Amino acid sequence: MAIYKLLLPKMGESVSEATLTKWVKQVGDKIDEDDAVVELATDKVDSEVPSPVSGILKERLFEENQIVQVGDVIALIEIDGPETEETLPVEEITQPEETTVSNENTEFTEEPDQIDDPIPGLDQVQERTESIAENHQNIQSGIRFYSPLVRNIAQQEGISQQELDSISGTGGEGRVTKQDILNYLEKNKGLQIPKPVVSTEEEPKEPVRQENSTVPAQVVKTNTGDSEIIEMDRMRRLIADHMIHSVKTSPHVFSVVEADVTNLVNWRNKIKDSYKKTEGENITFTPLFIEAIAKAIKDFPLINVSVDGYNIVRKRNINIGMAAALPTGNLIVPVIKNVDQLSLTGISRAVNDLANRSRANKLKPDDTQGGTFTFTNIGAFGNIFGMPIINQPQAAILAVGTIKKKPAVLETEYGDVIAVRHMMYISMSYDHRVIDGSLGGQFIRRVADYLENWDAERVI
Secondary structure, three states: OEEEEEEOOOOOOOOOEEEEEEEOOOOOOEEOOOOEEEEEEOOOOEEEEEOOOOEEEEEEOOOOOOEEEOOOEEEEEEEOOOOOOOEEEHHHOOOOOOEEEEEOOEEEEEEOOEOOOOOOOHHHHHHHHHHHHHOOOOOOOOOOOOOHHHHHHHHHOOOOHHHHHOOOOOOHHHOOOHHHHHHHHHHHOOOOOOOOOOOOOOOOOOOOOOOOOOOOOOOEEEEOOOOEEEOOOHHHHHHHHHHHHHHHHOOEEEEEEEEEOHHHHHHHHHHHHHHHHHHOOOOOOHHHHHHHHHHHHHHOHHHOEEEEOOEEEEOOOOOEEEOEEOOOOOEEOOEEOOHHHOOHHHHHHHHHHHHHHHHOOOOOHHHHOOOOEEEEEHHHHOOOOOOOOOOOOEOEEEEEOOOEEEEEEEEEOOEEEEEEEEEEEEEEEEEOOOOOHHHHHHHHHHHHHHHHOOOOOOOO
16 A cells, blocks of 8 residues: 655646645545546636546645645545555655644644645734745745736736745745735735634524636625625636736727628538538537638738737747637637647637537636637627727737628629628737737738638538
8 A cells, every 4th residue: 555645737838826626525535547636726727636546535735725836745645556756655644743823713724834724814924924934045036936826916916026026935945826925915015805704603604605616606795775796706806807907908909801701601501511420520610710810820920929028029839719608607718729730620629629628617727828819709699890808918819790691792794793792890909019000900801811712612
């Protein structure tokens, strides 16, 4: 018998920490290989940690709602088999020395080096932070790693880089966690952070709502008779912060074109049945639009950029995110990597896979990482066009409206005629710091050209 150390795996590019939202397995439960053990939430997406081994859950090293760093041991699993570098002998498992701090009616138990627990009294937080700071060397500005979530909070609260570097970090290798920066703001900036509410025997206990729930928040805070206030769920709060950050960061400018997509519509109607019979899945309009966008990006690579101060960062890979609706009504943007290297069938498979896993809440953190351009289909809701907000740190987002039959003037060798055509609006929002009207206008026109000139005899 041996004890397997279950680690928090790498959660994707730039993700260094996650919030442990729910233990799926309890101590003593039998675990099969690939069983989900715990649910996590990052600033990108919710996910599960599966067990790579079969065994019995012996110990959970973190509590729900604690912050966990990538590489931390989160649980111990007793397994059959020899000892390896990833296991410990059963007899070596000992309980860490515990320290208990009191906060009125609530007690919190911590391990000496594990401090990302729910917030106790502010005095205790300060003492613990100071104690850990003494054990770390001074960190030079510019070398220390900060997660995107921490940097986003710092930017919104006006914390300079020098000030951020001065904050004592309690994460791995002295890393500043979300809780560290919130504690700092409470102490130095006067930001009020809600403390845990302790129920008494006389007070009715409300059911606990997990923040990673797929059901929209239904917590009524105030009822005045003619209105009620409903708390945002965790993902809606992230979306709200992300949208505000984007509007504050990028000066948005917009362009709109109208495209005649009759050839495209007729081609899809002609091949969709045979495609489903051959591939076992539907071909929607989305992969057709994404292919046209990827071609246009290759023609105008300065669309595929981000901004770093006064530097323009041109991306070599064309990774297109597609906005997908979740069952809760929230949106998420999974990313199709290296779209320009995929066939139309490959793009269609990727679109269907990501859409299905989005609806089932089965996306992995890496599925939402690395996007360089975003596409959204607002026509799915019957809208003719809209002006979306840029998905930071990208520089542009393109939207297509619903396809409608309309009378249009066609030029023929016998003169102009009026005919019924399938027409669609294409709109794009872009960052005017780096994309001017000329570039933005040419790019969106090129996307329309690829769609209008669709080969009606194309074979896939």
